Amino acid sequence: MNKKGSAAKVKLNSFDDLFGSSEMQTAGAEQIINAPLAELHDFKNHPFRVVDDEKMEETTESIRQYGVLVPGIARPRTGGGYELIAGHRRKRGSQRAGKLEMPVIVRNYSDDEATIIMVDSNIQREDILPSEKAKAYKMKYEAMKHQGKKSGKNTLDEVGETAGESAKTVQRYIWISRLSDSLLDMVDAKKIGIMQAVDLSFLSEDAQQWVLVAIQETNVVITTQQSAMLKESDKKGELTFPMVRMMLEKEKTVERKVVIKTERINNYFPATYSREEIENIIYQLLENWKSTQ
Template sequence: MNKTGSAAKVKLNSFDDLFGDGQPQAGIEQVQEIALSELHEFKGHPFKVLDDEKMQETVESVREHGVLMPGIARPRAEGGYEIIAGHRRRHACELVGLDTMPMFIRNYTDDEATIIMVDSNIQREDILPSEKAKAYRMKYEVMKHQGSRAGGLTLDELGGATGESAKTVQRYIWISRLSELLLDMVDSGKIGIMQAVDISFLSEDAQQWVLVAIQDTNAVITKQQSAMLKESDKKGELTFPMVRMLLEKEKPVERKVVIKTERINSYFPDTYSTDDIEKIIFQLLDNWKNTQ
C-alpha cells in the first residue's frame, strides 16, 4: 500500500539550510533551476491560474525579489516534470519573462502527489466553489484508494484542513459532478451552492436542459425549484419543456406609480371634483389601452 503523503509532512528546508555558505551539504535537499518549458501542469489540476489582481501581485513580487519559495515537482515518465505545487508561480515567471524557476524535485507516488497538491491550495482565501469541489473529490478518491475508512470520519478528515464539516465536504463532492459550464455558474453566483447540490443529482441530459434553460431565460434558480427538478428527474418524469416551464415562472413585477397632485390639477378646471378627475383619467387610459 502506498504511504500517505501530506503537505504538512513535506519538509521545505529554509534558505539558510539549503544554501548555507553556498556549498552543497550532504543530506540536504538542493533546489534546482528547471526550465519553464519542462514544467507541466498537474494532471486534472482543479485550481485555476487566472490573470487577476492576485496574479499581478505575484508577478511584481517575482520581478522584484525572484521566486522566494521554490515549487515542488516530480519527474514524468514521458519527460519533463509535473508540477505539484507552484502553478501560479510558474505562470508569474512566464509573465515576467524568466526562463527557469527554482524547484524541489521529488519522486512522489500518484496518491502522495495528489494529496500534497490539494493540501497546498485548499486553504487559499480566494478559492472558488468549483476548485474546492474538484479538490475535495480528488483527495477523497485517493483516501478511498489507500483504504481509508469510508463514511463520515473520512469526510471529517477531509474538512479538517479548512475547518469544514463532513456534510459541507460531501456537498462539494456532489457539486463536482456538474458540467464545467454549470460549475462556472456556481463560481459566478448564478447558481447557489444548495441549488447546485440538487442539480448534481440530475442525469447528464437533465443537467444540459437546466443549462440551456438558464442561458435562454436568464433565470435564477430557487431552492424550491432545484428540489422540484431533482424530485422529477428521480421519478423519470423530467423533460426539457418541464425544465423551461419551471424556470420561466417569474415573480410579478412590483410597480409603484406616484403622480404629484399639482401636476394632475394643472390639466383640470378648479370646478372639477376628485371623482370627476379620476373618471376622466381612467376613460383616457381605457381609450389608450384599446389602441395598443
C-alpha cells in the first residue's frame, strides 16, 4: 500500500509548498534564508542523536565541497532566532565544515505540525536506536491527538506509516518510552529485549529502579517469563526489591532431551516385554547406578 507520510500532509505536497513560490516569499508567508548557525536552535526535546560518526564525516565532507544542497526547515523562535525542525545533522555538518550559516525554509508551523515534520523527517533512518524511536513515536502520537485525532489503532497506524510500521509495533514503542533513561540505555545496548522492555514499562518508577540495580549487580539477562512475572507482581502491589532479586537470580532449568533408539533397546529385552516393563527396569538400573556414584 502506497501511503504518503503524515509529514507530507502538513502542507508539503508540491515543489511550491516545500520551497515556496516567489509570491508567497514576497508576501512574507514563508522565507528561504541563509540562517546563521548561531541562530538555529535545536528542536525542543529532539529525540534523535546527532553524533560525530563515520556518516557525519561523510556529511561534513559533502557540505565542505558542495554546501547544504537541501535546505533545513525551521520556524521563528520566541526570544529570537529560529527553532530547527529538520536539519540537525546538516547543521552539525556545517559546523564541522567551518560554515557560518546554512539554508533553511522558515515557516510559522504550530507545535503539533512541527513535531510531526520533525519525527517523519528522521524516522526512516537506518541507525535509529529503540529509545529514539520510542520517544519520537510518543511525541508524534501526542501531537496527532492535539490535532483532534482520536486515540486508537487508526491513529497508531498513521503514526507508523512513514516508517512502514504497524499499529501494534508503534504501541509497543510508545509503552517503552515510559522506561527510565537508564533502562532505555540497556534496551539500546541490547541488554534488554524489546518484548521484555514492554513488560518493564508497566512497572512503577521504584520497581524499575529495583530492576536496574538487580541487572547491574548480577548482569542477568531478563527472559520474557521473568519480565511477565515482574509485571504481574507489581500490578498486584506485591513487588519488593528482594522479590526482584529472587525472580532474576532464579536458576534457569536446562531442558535436556535424551533419545534412546528402539533397535538398541530391543537387544536387551525379550519381545514379550511391554513398554512399561522396559521403562521400569531402566529406571531401576539408573537408581542402582546413581547410588554407587
